[in-house]
Amino acid sequence: LRTSEAHSIAVTAGEILFSTILFTCIYALLGSLYVFLLVKEVKHGVELTEGVRV
Amino acid sequence: MDLNLTWVLLFGVLIAGYAILDGFDLGVGVLHLFTKDEKEKRMNINAIGPVWDGNEVWLLTGGGALFAAFPPVYATAFSGFYLALMLLLAALIARAVSMEFRGKVDSPKWRNIWDWAFGLGSFLPALLFGVAVGNVLRGVPIDASGEFVGTFLGLLNPYALLIGVLSLVMFTMHGALYLVMKTEGEQQMRAQATAAKLWPIFVVLYVLATVASYLVAPYLFESAFLRVPFWVCAVIAFLGIAYVPIAMRQDKAFPAFIASSSAIAGLIGVALTSMFPKLLPSSVDLAYSLTAYNASSTPPTLTAMLIIALIGMPLVIVYTFVIYRVFKGKVVLTPDSY
Numbered sequence: 001l002r003t004s005e006a007h008s009i010a011v012t013a014g015e016i017l018f019s020t021i022l023f024t025c026i027y028a029l030l031g032s033l034y035v036f037l038l039v040k041e042v043k044h045g046v047e048l049t050e051g052v053r054v
Numbered sequence: 055m056d057l058n059l060t061w062v063l064l065f066g067v068l069i070a071g072y073a074i075l076d077g078f079d080l081g082v083g084v085l086h087l088f089t090k091d092e093k094e095k096r097m098n099i100n101a102i103g104p105v106w107d108g109n110e111v112w113l114l115t116g117g118g119a120l121f122a123a124f125p126p127v128y129a130t131a132f133s134g135f136y137l138a139l140m141l142l143l144a145a146l147i148a149r150a151v152s153m154e155f156r157g158k159v160d161s162p163k164w165r166n167i168w169d170w171a172f173g174l175g176s177f178l179p180a181l182l183f184g185v186a187v188g189n190v191l192r193g194v195p196i197d198a199s200g201e202f203v204g205t206f207l208g209l210l211n212p213y214a215l216l217i218g219v220l221s222l223v224m225f226t227m228h229g230a231l232y233l234v235m236k237t238e239g240e241q242q243m244r245a246q247a248t249a250a251k252l253w254p255i256f257v258v259l260y261v262l263a264t265v266a267s268y269l270v271a272p273y274l275f276e277s278a279f280l281r282v283p284f285w286v287c288a289v290i291a292f293l294g295i296a297y298v299p300i301a302m303r304q305d306k307a308f309p310a311f312i313a314s315s316s317a318i319a320g321l322i323g324v325a326l327t328s329m330f331p332k333l334l335p336s337s338v339d340l341a342y343s344l345t346a347y348n349a350s351s352t353p354p355t356l357t358a359m360l361i362i363a364l365i366g367m368p369l370v371i372v373y374t375f376v377i378y379r380v381f382k383g384k385v386v387l388t389p390d391s392y
Contacts, residue, residue: 008133010202
């Protein structure tokens with residue numbers, strides 16, 4: 001069964017393009033936010049509690 | 055009871071379970087749009103924090119059950135509702151990350167962005183749930199070969215939007231009743247007042263929806279009244295709806311929540327028993343409808359799945375009970391909370 005035979009007839013190429021762009025944007029945004037928060041946490045460092053030696 | 059009927063019943067249980075469970079956390083998200091106080095906003099998120107994602111899994115299992123038990127229904131509905139489902143996914147993603155991200159940066163602007171993501175990401179699914187149910191009840195354009203031949207804008211017809219507003223109000227009231235259980239003091243009183251205000255609106259919308267259904271989809275009323283399961287669901291829905299304000303007046307928070315849960319389950323049962331055996335009616339010609347019998351998997355598949363479901367579902371029910379027991383009682387905010 002080839003992709004050309006198996007795709008949804010009701011879904012148009014434009015709709016596929018739309019959802020591909022949508023998810024690319026969502027994941028790009030979430031990825032950048034993740035890196036932003038990760039860098040922020042690393043710079044912030046570990047909260048040291050009493051009795052812990054580094 | 056034959057296999058196909060059993061699977062319609064199981065699918066109904068999954069969708070009703072989803073509506074009851076995700077219904078209240080979507081409702082809390084809608085109410086979040088109207089919450090001003092920072093502490094109350096955090097209470098909203100922490101009230102649903104430990105349970106919302108487990109609740110959403112019921113939608114996945116519902117979709118999975120549909121895929122395996124009634125593949126043509128799944129194929130036609132998911133292709134036909136493609137853009138609507140993409141919109142739903144975007145909303146659910148925004149809502150999921152908003153709860154995690156909101157408290158990560160100590161800035162009012164940052165929190166404000168995620169408050170909107172959380173609120174709108176809850177509003178949209180609460181509305182779209184009803185829009186989807188409305189379209190299914192009304193029937194969608196399906197041709198003789200079972201293909202969806204409608205458009206995205208066609209899904210936003212007045213009848214479907216009416217059912218959408220009904221589910222939005224129903225879930226918001228349900229969410230307010232949940233907050234009455236999980237909060238204290240002023241916030242609790244406000245949630246109670248909100249639920250009390252939404253109840254009459256819900257009843258009016260329900261009556262309107264019933265009249266509209268009669269006009270738009272008369273087939274629903276053809277044989278429903280002759281069916282015992284229909285009446286069982288109708289009575290459960292009616293008792294649930296009627297008991298909500300009674301329980302609230304007596305300050306019984308949990309019974310009020312159970313009552314709105316039965317109302318939701320009852321209404322979904324009413325819809326399903328009215329449609330049966332149709333699962334996806336065709337608005338082109340009712341004869342083209344996908345039913346529990348012309349659109350099902352083979353009996354061996356249904357049997358194998360039934361065995362898996364009979365093992366899996368009790369496990370799900372048990373862990374759901376355990377989680378709600380662990381997190382029972384009022385929400386207490388700590389520095390580690392959301």
